[in-house]
Each structure stands twice: as structure tokens, then as C-alpha cells.
Amino acid sequence: MGKRAQTFFVKRIMLFINLFIAIVFVGITLVLSVPARRTALAGVASTIGVAAVAITLAVKLLAPEALGCSACLATFNHDIFGSIGVVCDGLSAWFIAIVGFVFVVGAFYGKAYIKHYNAASAKLKLHWTSVIVTLAGMVILFTTNNLIIFLIGWELMAIGSFFAVIFESEKTTVIKAGLNYFVQSHIAVLLITVAFTWAYSLTGDLTFGAFEKFFGAANATQSFVMMMILVSGFGCKAGLIPFHSWLPHAHPAAPSHISAMMSGVIVKAGIYGILRFGSFMTCGQTSCGVAILAIGVLSGLYGIVNAAVHGDFKRMLAYCTIENVGIISMGIGVGFIGLGLSSDGLALLGFAGAMLHTLNHALFKSLLFFAAGNVYVATHTRNMEQLGGLIHKMPRTALLFLLGSIAVGGLPPFGGFISEFVIYGSFLQGFQLDGVALPVVMALAGGSLAVIGGASMMAFTKTFGVIFLGTPRTALPHEPREVGRAMLWPAYILIIPIFIFFAVPALFFEHAATICDSLFAIPIDSVADTYTSFSSLIEHISWATIALVALVALVFFIRTTAMRKRAVHESNTWGCGYAKPIKGIQYTGNSFVGTLADLFRIILPGSSRYRQITTEEIFPQDRGHISANFDFCEHSVIEPSTKGLMRFLDKFQFVQNGYLQRYIVYGLAYVIILIASATIF
Amino acid sequence: MISFALIFIASLFFTGIVVRTKSIAQGRKGPVILQPMYDIWRLLRKGSVFSTTSSMIFQLTPSFYFASILLAMMVVPLCGTTGIFSFRGDFIFFAYVLAFGKFFTIIGALDTGSSFEGMGASREALFSMLVEPAFFLLMGTLGLITGNLSFADIFAMFHFGSYTSYAFAAIAAFVLLMICMIENSRMPVDDPKTHLELTMIHEVMVLDNSGFDLGLIMHATNLKFAMYSALIANLFIGDLAWYISVPVFFAVEFVCAVIVGITESFMARYRMSHNAQFILALSSLTLLLFLGVMATTGKI
Numbered sequence: 001m002g003k004r005a006q007t008f009f010v011k012r013i014m015l016f017i018n019l020f021i022a023i024v025f026v027g028i029t030l031v032l033s034v035p036a037r038r039t040a041l042a043g044v045a046s047t048i049g050v051a052a053v054a055i056t057l058a059v060k061l062l063a064p065e066a067l068g069c070s071a072c073l074a075t076f077n078h079d080i081f082g083s084i085g086v087v088c089d090g091l092s093a094w095f096i097a098i099v100g101f102v103f104v105v106g107a108f109y110g111k112a113y114i115k116h117y118n119a120a121s122a123k124l125k126l127h128w129t130s131v132i133v134t135l136a137g138m139v140i141l142f143t144t145n146n147l148i149i150f151l152i153g154w155e156l157m158a159i160g161s162f163f164a165v166i167f168e169s170e171k172t173t174v175i176k177a178g179l180n181y182f183v184q185s186h187i188a189v190l191l192i193t194v195a196f197t198w199a200y201s202l203t204g205d206l207t208f209g210a211f212e213k214f215f216g217a218a219n220a221t222q223s224f225v226m227m228m229i230l231v232s233g234f235g236c237k238a239g240l241i242p243f244h245s246w247l248p249h250a251h252p253a254a255p256s257h258i259s260a261m262m263s264g265v266i267v268k269a270g271i272y273g274i275l276r277f278g279s280f281m282t283c284g285q286t287s288c289g290v291a292i293l294a295i296g297v298l299s300g301l302y303g304i305v306n307a308a309v310h311g312d313f314k315r316m317l318a319y320c321t322i323e324n325v326g327i328i329s330m331g332i333g334v335g336f337i338g339l340g341l342s343s344d345g346l347a348l349l350g351f352a353g354a355m356l357h358t359l360n361h362a363l364f365k366s367l368l369f370f371a372a373g374n375v376y377v378a379t380h381t382r383n384m385e386q387l388g389g390l391i392h393k394m395p396r397t398a399l400l401f402l403l404g405s406i407a408v409g410g411l412p413p414f415g416g417f418i419s420e421f422v423i424y425g426s427f428l429q430g431f432q433l434d435g436v437a438l439p440v441v442m443a444l445a446g447g448s449l450a451v452i453g454g455a456s457m458m459a460f461t462k463t464f465g466v467i468f469l470g471t472p473r474t475a476l477p478h479e480p481r482e483v484g485r486a487m488l489w490p491a492y493i494l495i496i497p498i499f500i501f502f503a504v505p506a507l508f509f510e511h512a513a514t515i516c517d518s519l520f521a522i523p524i525d526s527v528a529d530t531y532t533s534f535s536s537l538i539e540h541i542s543w544a545t546i547a548l549v550a551l552v553a554l555v556f557f558i559r560t561t562a563m564r565k566r567a568v569h570e571s572n573t574w575g576c577g578y579a580k581p582i583k584g585i586q587y588t589g590n591s592f593v594g595t596l597a598d599l600f601r602i603i604l605p606g607s608s609r610y611r612q613i614t615t616e617e618i619f620p621q622d623r624g625h626i627s628a629n630f631d632f633c634e635h636s637v638i639e640p641s642t643k644g645l646m647r648f649l650d651k652f653q654f655v656q657n658g659y660l661q662r663y664i665v666y667g668l669a670y671v672i673i674l675i676a677s678a679t680i681f
Numbered sequence: 682m683i684s685f686a687l688i689f690i691a692s693l694f695f696t697g698i699v700v701r702t703k704s705i706a707q708g709r710k711g712p713v714i715l716q717p718m719y720d721i722w723r724l725l726r727k728g729s730v731f732s733t734t735s736s737m738i739f740q741l742t743p744s745f746y747f748a749s750i751l752l753a754m755m756v757v758p759l760c761g762t763t764g765i766f767s768f769r770g771d772f773i774f775f776a777y778v779l780a781f782g783k784f785f786t787i788i789g790a791l792d793t794g795s796s797f798e799g800m801g802a803s804r805e806a807l808f809s810m811l812v813e814p815a816f817f818l819l820m821g822t823l824g825l826i827t828g829n830l831s832f833a834d835i836f837a838m839f840h841f842g843s844y845t846s847y848a849f850a851a852i853a854a855f856v857l858l859m860i861c862m863i864e865n866s867r868m869p870v871d872d873p874k875t876h877l878e879l880t881m882i883h884e885v886m887v888l889d890n891s892g893f894d895l896g897l898i899m900h901a902t903n904l905k906f907a908m909y910s911a912l913i914a915n916l917f918i919g920d921l922a923w924y925i926s927v928p929v930f931f932a933v934e935f936v937c938a939v940i941v942g943i944t945e946s947f948m949a950r951y952r953m954s955h956n957a958q959f960i961l962a963l964s965s966l967t968l969l970l971f972l973g974v975m976a977t978t979g980k981i
Contacts, residue, residue: 389794391736402738402788411781412774424773424817431825436975439825443971446821447814447964453777454810457784461806465791465799471734533769540768547766548752548778555751555897556744562893567728573793574732574888587791587799595807599957 013086016057023049024136031128036121040111043128047107050132051100054139058093083207085145090515092142094355095265095272098362099142101497102264103135105490109370110257112486113377114167127167134160134261138269145208147196154192154269158185161266165254177246177253184236184246191233192273195226211280220284227288230277231295238270239322240329241299245634248310251318252382256373259314260366263321268358271328275351278336279519286340290441293333297445300326300452302632305600308459308593309629312382313372316463317365320408323452324361327423328354330445334426335516337438344522345530346429351516352534353422356508360415361408363498368404370491371397375467377487378480384466384589386476391468394482398468400491405460407498410453413545415501415508418538422509424449425534458596466589473583502545506538590627603632684759684911687927691934692900692907693718698935699906702942717903724896732889734794742789743894749782750901754908758833760918760926769830772820776813779864782901783809790886801885804953808870808882811960812863818967819856822849822974836915845977850916852970857916858937859963861909865902867941870959872950910937 027046034042088096110131117124137156144150162185166178199210202217215223236243247267251259274292281288303322310316331354338347374397375390376382391398407414427449430442501508513531517524575581597604608627613620655666697714704711731739755765756775764771783805790802824830826849827838839846863870866883873884887898914933918926951959 389734391738406781406784409780409784410777411784412777417777421770421773421777425770428770428821428824428830431821432828439975440972443818443821443968447818447968450776450813450817451810453780454806454813457780457787458806458810461784461787461791461802465788465802469736469738469788469792470794537768537770540766541774544752544756544766544768544774547755548748548781551752552745552748555748556741559744559893559897562725563729566726566892569728569730570733571730572732573734573795575795576797576888581795583794585796586794587796587803592799592803592806595803595954595957596810599807 012060013057016053016060017086020050020053020057020136020139023053024132027132028129031132032125036124039121039124039128040115043124043131044107044111046128046132047135048104050135050139051104054096054135054143055100057139057143058088058096083146084149085207086143087145087208088143089519090511091272091275091519094359094512094515095142095268096139098268098359099135099138099265102261102362102366103131105493106257106261106264106366107131108493109260109373109487109490110255112484112490113257113373114255115486117167123167123169126163130160130163131258131261132160134164134266136160138265141269142272147200147206147208147210151189151193151196154189157266157269158182158189161185161258161262164258165250165262167255167258168253171253174253177249181246181250184243188233188236188243188270191229191236195229195233195277198226198229208276208280211277215280215282218283220287223281223284224287224291227278227281227284228291231274231288231292234270234273234277235295235329236270238267238274238325238329239299239303240270240295240325241302241322242633242637244299244303244322245631245638247318247322248306248315248631251321251369252312252314256314256369256376259317259373260369263318263369264362264366267321267325268362271325271332271354271358274329274332275354275519278332279521281336281339284340285336289333289336289338289340290438291333292329292336293441293445296326296329296331296333297448298326299323299329301448301455302326302603304452304455304459305596305604306629306631308455308462309590309597309604309606311385311589313375313384313463313467314369314382316384316459317368317372320368320456320459321361321365323456324357324365324408327420327449327452328357328361330354330449331357331423331426334423334430334442334445335520337430337433338426339520339522341433341438343429343433344526346426346433347520347522348513348516348527348530349422349426349429349534351520352509352512353419353426355512355516356415356419356422359508359512360419360501363494363501364404364408364414364416367400367491367494367498368408370487370494371401371404374483374487374491375401377483379476380478381476384463386474387467388470388473388583388586389468390472390480393480394468396482396488398464400488400495401468402464403495403498405464409456409460411457412541413502413548414498415505417545418501418505418509418541420449420453421541422534422538425537429530455596458593462589462592466592470586471583473586473588503542505542506535509538510535597629605630605632605635682765683762684757684764685754687759687930688754688757688904688907688911691910691931692903695906695910695934695938696903698938699942699945702939703946706943706946717899721896721899721903724891724899725893727892727896729892729894732793735792735889738785739789739792739889740894742785742792743890743897745785746782746789747897747901749778749785750904750908753778753782754904756832757908757911757915758836759911759915760923760930761837761920763831763833767831767833769834771831771833772835773817775832776816780809780813786886786898789890793889795888797885798888801882804871804882804956805866805886808863808866808956808960811957812860812963815856815960815963815967816860818964818971819853819860822967822971823853825971825974825978832912832915836918837920839916839919845973849970849974852966854913854916856963856967856970857909857913858940861906861913861937862941862944863960864909865905868945869948869951870956872945874945906938906941907934910934913937 030042134157137153141150141153162182168174199214203210203213239247300323303319307316307319331350335347335350407416410416410420427442427446431439606629610625696717701711753775756771758764787802787806790798823835827835829835871882914930
């Protein structure tokens with residue numbers, strides 16, 4: 001590109017940035033100024049506007065890369081922040097596209113979902129403002145190369161999503177969950193800030209260049225420590241264990257469209273961070289990769305086993321998010337191992353698998369949360385043990401949930417299978433690595449992914465079966481009926497990209513692979529083999545999955561044709577001779593996963609209260625059975641340690657005594673110590 | 682295509698041989714070999730009874746299950762020919778297609794709102810979850826031995842060069858046979874011929890199916906048996922010429938059927954609570970196999 005073209009390009013980008021800032025402010029003003037009943041409409045319109053500008057910006061910024069120039073182009077200087085660059089390479093564009101799409105669809109769904117609150121004007125205005133702020137924050141953090149701006153974007157996202165979560169702020173559980181999320185997301189910010197400060201203090205650079213220089217100069221240990229700080233910070237957002245405990249609280253508390261946005265895209269900001277900053281590493285990637293892989297495997301297993309046992313269906317979906325972030329991290333881990341060993345094909349497969357799964361998970365999980373939201377609106381309960389047989393009342397929602405369940409379990413024919421297949425492919429390639437340790441690690445990780453797949457089938461057959469199949473387990477206050485069209489069609493729109501992925505998975509793989517290739521500076525020649533063989537492989541799989549669909553249709557067609565001439569009649573479910581079946585004899589969700597829970601009792605602390613019938617009790621009284629499952633990390637790790645911390649800090653309570661004079665003395669003492677230490681040292 | 686046809690032919694006789702073996706072991710004459718097929722044919726021509734509780738899902742699932750098995754069969758190579766679909770990592774596809782079918786069987790069972798069928802569904806889901814890693818590790822190990830990642834290439838390259846590969850083949854055959862038993866809910870994890878409350882996995886899941894649907898499910902079991910036995914047969918066929926390999930295939934199918942019959946005649950079912958450990962032990966065995974292969978290929 002010539003110099004003139006360059007200047008022209010920078011000008012155009014600046015125009016877009018100004019447009020972006022303007023539209024965010026116009027959007028917020030619009031939301032705040034229109035009458036209450038139009039707030040939702042204004043909110044949706046603003047979200048679309050912001051997302052549209054962001055996606056256009058991403059496309060514009062991607063263009064020169066396609067022409068063969070470097071990605072980071074438009075930079076301008078600021079007195080305080082230093083050089084601010086607007087970066088948008090493939091990675092940012094990939095994430096912005098996902099975020100923009102999910103937010104727009106989510107906004108449409110949200111408009112219908114919270115329409116009962118139209119009277120509560122202030123609440124609605126705050127909600128839509130925070131949605132716009134969250135979106136703007138995410139776009140900022142995906143497109144900047146300045147560390148401070150990155151943190152500001154991150155913070156906007158954290159605070160915006162906090163306010164969006166506590167929409168039903170009159171409920172104490174919601175506030176509690178919201179605060180839990182708020183605190184944990186700021187622990188994430190703290191850890192990230194530590195990492196940024198460390199890099200800045202050594203290099204004096206406030207852009208991503210700081211990390212480039214840091215990793216360039218650091219030895220393997222320093223790189224490892226730095227990366228682990230970043231992984232803990234970003235992992236806290238992404239929901240990797242043991243930093244996941246906010247997810248199972250925040251997701252059920254938030255309105256469903258916010259759950260979809262959080263689970264679909266906000267947790268992915270953590271993935272973005274790990275990929276972005278990991279790309280600057282120059283040494284020590286192998287040990288980092290193994291660590292990330294291990295965390296991923298543990299998160300995956302932990303998440304899915306918890307998802308299987310929990311009875312609150314939105315909490316179950318939250319745990320499933322932890323599982324899927326675990327799978328994504330497994331891919332990233334393998335990618336780093338590949339980078340560390342200069343096994344480029346391995347790196348490419350790992351990272352591409354992670355990117356594809358990020359996309360797929362965003363789509364499926366939003367779909368599932370929309371369907372779950374429909375169920376909640378129709379029944380006003382999140383406890384699946386109270387539901388049952390909803391497929392007769394809500395057939396469309398049931399179909400949507402079924403699609404999502406198949407897809408998220410990684411079963412063919414949907415995209416989840418393709419992305420998991422790429423990750424499996426990377427493990428199998430990893431078997432060929434030298435030495436004993438890494439192939440064994442790969443074998444164990446592959447085996448764990450197989451277990452995760454199986455457990456996820458269990459979790460979703462349970463959830464779908466208990467909510468939608470069988471007969472109603474309790475009498476609900478209102479007869480549930482199918483939700484209105486406004487809450488269904490955003491979910492239908494989500495199905496479109498899922499089907500596009502089903503039709504042309506190779507195209508998505510090629511894009512993901514190209515992006516990883518340029519991000520991690522993997523030489524094209526060395527991966528050309530893997531690249532072409534895998535994209536043709538994925539085409540093969542795509543044909544095989546199409547064959548699956550065709551075969552299913554064919555068998556069903558033959559069956560229906562054959563059945564046409566046969567006598568068909570209806571009767572009760574066969575109760576093995578028991579003539580008066582009641583709804584209570586149905587298998588419950590809890591008993592469905594009972595054996596699994598017993599098997600994993602170590603990580604599934606639970607309590608169960610039941611009074612045995614004694615011999616003295618001649619006429620047995622009414623009795624109940626209460627059982628509950630806790631989160632192991634929260635219950636056995638985080639709570640005891642925070643309690644210990646509180647006990648320790650209680651000893652200093654005398655400091656806070658309510659006397660203003662003493663507080664002034666503290667201030668004075670602080671200043672004196674400061675001056676004294678400054679003069680001495 | 683040839684492999685598909687061969688497996689289909691083998692499936693027609695498999696259960697018959699199992700039943701005949703059992704009857705001989707019990708001192709009975711037993712029905713003709715094709716009796717199970719006559720039963721299925723009769724079922725296919727019958728009408729159906731559907732539960733009032735069930736929805737469309739219940740009517741869809743048998744076809745989905747059957748189709749998934751058919752597609753899995755298309756991936757299996759045999760006698761020097763590849764399956765209809767053959768690509769690197771096709772064994773993962775194989776496992777996931779079977780899981781797809783299983784997903785639908787499970788929700789089909791839950792659709793009836795019965796207590797028995799839910800129980801069976803729960804166990805089917807749990808056991809198939811536990812058996813997944815064994816299959817992945819086994820095929821991964823075979824891939825490691827041969828340096829290939831598709832069924833066809835793995836089996837074509839799997840030669841009997843040394844005594845160690847005999848050992849590997851024996852262990853692999855054992856693991857595959859066990860996976861086959863677990864997937865089909867046969868002895869020693871489940872007994873399909875006992876009273877209902879004792880038969881707690883597969884048979885109980887299909888209590889409410891009748892007519893054409895039940896026929897599909899019954900034949901799907903036969904196909905599954907023949908398909909896994911075909912995988913075992915592949916371990917021993919290698920790249921033999923067709924006039925040797927086809928008889929070897931049928932011989933292996935026959936031996937597998939007889940082994941199933943003998944196991945069911947002389948073994949008691951494990952306690953349900955022990956099954957999980959038993960299945961997990963298979964995964965450890967395959968991990969040992971993996972380490973053994975690494976030792977022989979000079980990595981340890």
C-alpha cells in the first residue's frame with residue numbers, strides 16, 4: 001500500500017472510530033430520553049447500530065491484511081495513554097463478528113423477554129444502557145492495542161454486564177449473585193493489571209509491544225509465570241476452574257438474553273485474552289500449554305459432571321459453559337504445546353479447534369438459553385424436577401432445545417462435532433510427539449474429552465427428557481403454553497449460522513486456520529500439509545454428516561410408509577402390569593444421574609435428608625426427601641478460605657471505630673511514614 | 682460397499698448362533714438359526730401401540746437409532762476394501778455417530794414417562810459414557826502402532842510381524858469384544874433374558890416400542906453385534922486376499938457369537954454397582970496397551 005493510500009486508510013478508520021463513539025453516545029441518549037414503552041425498541045436499535053458499526057470496522061480493518069499489509073495501522077497519540085493503536089486482525093474480527101451477532105439476536109430476544117417490565121421505566125433504561133455499554137466495552141477491548149484502553153474496555157464490559165445481570169434487583173438472590181460476579185470479575189481485573197504492570201515496568205511501553213518486548217527478553221520461567229498470571233486473570237472471566245464459581249450463580253440470576261450474551265460471548269473475552277497475549281510468547285510455551293491443557297481438562301470434566309447433577313436448568317447450562325470453555329482451553333493448550341515444540345501442524349490444529357469451538361459454542365449456548373428462557377417465562381420455575389411433558393404444550397421451544405442439546409454435546413451432524421473433531425485430531429497428532437510424557441498427556445486428554453462427550457450426552461438427555469418429556473411432575477400455577485412469536489424467531493435466526501456451518505464447515509476451518517496462522521506467525525509452508533489435508537478431511541466429514549441426515553430421513557420415510565397400512569392404537573405406558581400409573585412413578589432427573597453422582601462423589605459434595613421408616617412406626621407418616629448438590633470448589637475451597645480471611649481481618653476491626661478524629665490520625669500517620677521513608681531511602 | 686453387505690449378511694445369523702449356543706449349553710435342541718430374523722420379520726409386519734404419554738420423539742427415535750447404526754457400518758472397512766466413508770480419524774466419527782443414535786434411544790425411553798425405562802436410559806447413558814475413553818484410547822493406540830488414523834489404514838497396516846503384535850491383537854480383541862457386550866447390554870454387564878426388574882439396561886428401554894419400531898431396534902442390535910465383530914475380524918485379516926479374508930471374517934463372526942453364547946450360559950451378571958468399575962478397568966487396560974506400544978516402538 002502506498003503512503004497516500006495509507007493516510008487515506010487511517011483517515012477512514014478515524015472516521016469509523018468517531019462514528020462508533022458517536023453511535024454509542026447517541027444510543028445511550030436515545031434509550032434514556034424516549035418514553036418508557038419505547039425504551040426496549042430504542043435499546044434494540046442502538047445495539048444493532050453499535051454492532052453494525054463494529055462489524056463494519058472489523059471488516060474494513062481486515063481488508064488491508066487481505067492485501068498483504070500488517071494488521072495494526074491506525075495509531076494516534078494521547079498525552080496520558082501514549083500511543084493508541086486500533087488493531088484489528090483476524091482474531092479481533094472473529095470475536096467481534098461473534099459478539100455483534102449474539103448481541104443483536106439477544107437484544108431482540110430481550111425486548112420480548114422483559115416486556116412485562118415496561119412499567120418500570122428507570123429499570124429498563126438502566127438495563128438497555130448497560131447492554132450498550134457492555135457491547136461497546138467489548139468492541140473496544142477487541143480492537144485496541146493499548147493496555148490501558150484494553151483495561152478500560154474490560155472494565156466497561158465487567159460493570160455493564162454486572163448491571164445487566166442484576167435486572168431483577170428486588171430479589172436478594174439476584175443481588176447476591178450479581179455481587180459475587182462483580183467481585184470475581186474484579187479479581188480478574190486485578191490479576192490482569194498485575195501482569196500489565198509487570199510488563200510495563202520492565203519495558204516502559206503501554207501498548208501490546210510491552211508484551212512483545214517482555215516475552216522477547218524473558219526466560220522460560222518468567223514467561224511461564226507471566227502467562228500463568230494472565231491465564232488466571234482471563235480464566236476467571238472465562239470460567240475456568242477454580243475461578244468459575246460466579247457462573248453458576250450469575251447465569252440463573254440474569255435474564256435469559258443476558259445469560260446468553262454472557263455465556264455465549266462475554267466469557268469468550270477471556271479466551272481472546274489468552275490467545276492474544278499468548279501469541280507474544282517466544283519461549284516456555286510447552287509448559288504453559290501443558291498447564292492450560294490440564295486446566296482445560298479439569299474444567300471440562302468438572303463442568304459437565306456438575307451440569308449433569310444440577311436440577312436448576314439455567315445453572316446446568318452455566319456449568320455446561322464451564323465445560324465448553326474447558327474444551328476450548330484444551331485446544332489452546334495443545335496449540336501452545338505445538339508452538340513450543342515447533343510442531344506447527346499440531347499448533348494449527350489446536351488453535352483452530354479452539355477458535356471453531358468458540359464460535360459454535362456461542363451459537364448453541366445462546367440457542368439453549370433462549371429456549372430455557374421460554375420455558376421459564378411459560379412456567380416461572382427453573383427447577384426441572386417440577387416440569388415434564390412440556391413438549392406437548394411448547395413443541396417449538398422443545399425442538400429448539402433439542403437442536404441445541406444435540407449440537408452442544410458435540411454430536412454430528414452439527415458444528416460442535418467438527419470443532420471437537422479438530423481437537424481430537426490434534427490429540428491424535430500429539431501421540432506422535434517425541435518422548436513419553438507428552439504422548440501420555442495427549443492420550444489422557446483425549447480420553448477425558450471422550451468422557452466429557454459421554455457425560456454431556458447424559459446431562460442433556462436428562463435435561464431435555466425431564467423438562468420436555470414424560471408427564472408433568474407438579475401442577476403449575478398456570479397452564480404453560482407456547483411463548484409468542486417474538487421470543488421464538490430470534491432463536492430461529494440463531495439456527496441459520498448453525499446450518500451454514502453444517503453445510504460448509506471446511507470454509508470456517510480455513511478461516512480459523514488462517515487467522516491462527518497469522519496470529520502466531522506460523523510459517524505457511526510448514527503447515528500447508530496439515531491445512532489442506534484437514535480442510536479436505538472436514539469436507540469428507542461434512543459429506544458423512546449429510547449422509548447421516550439423509551439416512552435418518554430415508555429410514556423414517558420407509559417406516560412411515562410401512563406403518564401406513566398397519567393398525568395403530570394408543571394406550572397407557574406399559575407399567576409392567578401395574579394398572580394405575582401415577583405421575584410420581586416417573587424417573588426423576590435426580591435418579592437419572594444418581595449413579596453418576598455417586599461415582600463422582602469426591603467432587604460432588606451433596607446433602608440428602610430422609611427419615612428412614614423405623615419398626616416402631618406402625619402407620620407411616622408423610623415424609624419427604626430433600627437432596628442438594630453443592631459446588632465443590634465453592635463449598636470446600638473458596639468458602640473456607642474466605643471465612644479464614646474474614647476471621648483474620650476481624651482482629652483489625654478496632655481500626656474501624658467510627659471516630660472521625662482517629663481516621664484523621666491514620667491519614668496523618670500515613671503521610672508521615674511516607675515522607676520519612678522517602679527521606680531515608 | 683462390500684464391507685457393508687458382508688456385515689449385513691453376518692448380522693442375519695449372529696443372534697441365531699448365540700441362541701443356539703445357549704440352547705446346546707443348556708441341553709436343549711433350540712430354535713433354527715434364523716428364528717430371530719423370522720421374529721423381526723413378523724414384528725415389521727405388525728401394527729403398533731403407542732403410549733398416550735409419548736410424543737413425536739418416541740416415534741422418531743427407533744428410525745434415528747437404526748440409521749445411526751447403518752451409517753456407523755458404512756465406516757467399517759473389511760477384506761481389503763474401505764468403508765463407504767473412509768477418512769483420517771473416522772473412528773471418532775464412528776463413535777460419535779453411535780452416540781447420536783444412543784442420544785435418541787435415551788430420550789425415546791424418557792418420552793414414555795415410565796419408571797423402568799428411565800432407569801434403563803440412565804444406565805445406558807452412564808455405561809456408554811464410561812466406555813467412550815476405552816474405545817478412543819484403543820483406536821488411538823492402534824493408530825500409534827501403524828502410524829495411521831483411519832480404520833482402513835490402521836487395519837491394513839496391522840501385520841503380525843512379531844509376537845508383541847499378537848499380544849496387542851489379543852488384548853485389542855478382548856477390549857473390543859467387551860465394548861461390544863457393553864454397547865449391546867449383554868452379559869456380563871446386563872442380562873437380556875431375565876425378568877424385567879433385573880434386566881435393567883437396553884431391553885427395559887424399549888418396553889413400550891412395538892411393531893415396526895421394535896423390529897428396527899431388534900435388528901439394530903444384530904447389526905451392532907456384527908459390526909463390532911467385524912472390527913475384531915479386521916484385527917486378524919490385515920491385507921489377506923479376499924478368498925481367505927472373507928471366510929476368516931465369517932469364522933471370526935461365528936467365534937464371537939459362540940463366545941457371547943457361552944458367556945451368557947456360564948456367567949452371572951455383575952452387580953449393577955460393579956459395572957462402572959468393570960468398564961473403567963477397560964480404559965485402564967487400554968492405557969496399559971498404549972504404554973506397552975510406546976515401549977515397543979522405542980519411546981520409553
